[in-house]
Amino acid sequence: GESVGLHLPTLSVQEGDNSIINCAYSNSASDYFIWYKQESGKGPQFIIDIRSNMDKRQGQRVTVLLNKTVKHLSLQIAATQPGDSAVYFCAENLSGYSTLTFGKGTMLLVSP
Amino acid sequence: DAGVIQSPRHEVTEMGQEVTLRCKPISGHDYLFWYRQTMMRGLELLIYFNNNVPIDDSGMPEDRFSAKMPNASFSTLKIQPSEPRDSAVYFCASSLAGQGRDEAFFGQGTRLTVV
Numbered sequence: 626g627e628s629v630g631l632h633l634p635t636l637s638v639q640e641g642d643n644s645i646i647n648c649a650y651s652n653s654a655s656d657y658f659i660w661y662k663q664e665s666g667k668g669p670q671f672i673i674d675i676r677s678n679m680d681k682r683q684g685q686r687v688t689v690l691l692n693k694t695v696k697h698l699s700l701q702i703a704a705t706q707p708g709d710s711a712v713y714f715c716a717e718n719l720s721g722y723s724t725l726t727f728g729k730g731t732m733l734l735v736s737p
Numbered sequence: 738d739a740g741v742i743q744s745p746r747h748e749v750t751e752m753g754q755e756v757t758l759r760c761k762p763i764s765g766h767d768y769l770f771w772y773r774q775t776m777m778r779g780l781e782l783l784i785y786f787n788n789n790v791p792i793d794d795s796g797m798p799e800d801r802f803s804a805k806m807p808n809a810s811f812s813t814l815k816i817q818p819s820e821p822r823d824s825a826v827y828f829c830a831s832s833l834a835g836q837g838r839d840e841a842f843f844g845q846g847t848r849l850t851v852v
Binding site: 633659666667668669670671674714722723724725726727728729730 | 741844845
């Protein structure tokens with residue numbers, strides 16, 4: 626899920642499919658993670674968070690999985706809808722710090 | 738609450754001009770963050786405040802950039818003089834606690850174009 630250069634990685638799915646967006650985070654000492662959704666022309670919007678003492682957390686239609694061994698985070702969206710089309714960012718927080726470091730984002734395109 | 742409010746939504750200015758971006762955080766939030774977003778660099782933290790005090794401005798790219806928070810309900814980000822490479826979307830965000838303990842709420846952003 627991390628971008629290189631100008632182009633965001635893009636995931637294209639059909640409406641009703643399940644989507645999985647991946648993110649490799651950078652710091653093994655990070656202990657708090659958030660997924661944000663950003664629609665065109667808007668600011669990032671919180672989706673779900675997870676702390677490092679958990680490996681899975683579920684919300685409404687979304688699940689976040691955390692694998693600390695390989696520093697990997699994923700966002701699963703069930704029954705994807707056209708309204709889910711957006712850029713999704715993972716963000717990590719290092720314990721003791723008050724700020725987040727954001728990944729480059731993945732674009733999700735949902736076709737009807 | 739109306740959320741984080743930024744103004745203007747769009748700004749087009751000529752190189753060399755001063756630009757001032759404005760932000761009203763969510764009432765009661767103790768932390769305020771300024772981010773810049775570009776395709777090349779993604780979301781970058783420029784500076785953040787806690788209780789109106791600047792805590793970390795290491796992300797501010799140059800002395801041309803400055804930020805203030807004169808009170809709990811208002812912050813500005815100023816670029817003087819502006820350059821074409823400053824063109825980006827600038828976001829303000831606020832949170833009740835730091836981002837390590839609480840989610841940050843983002844404004845709609847200001848799209849700055851310097852020509």
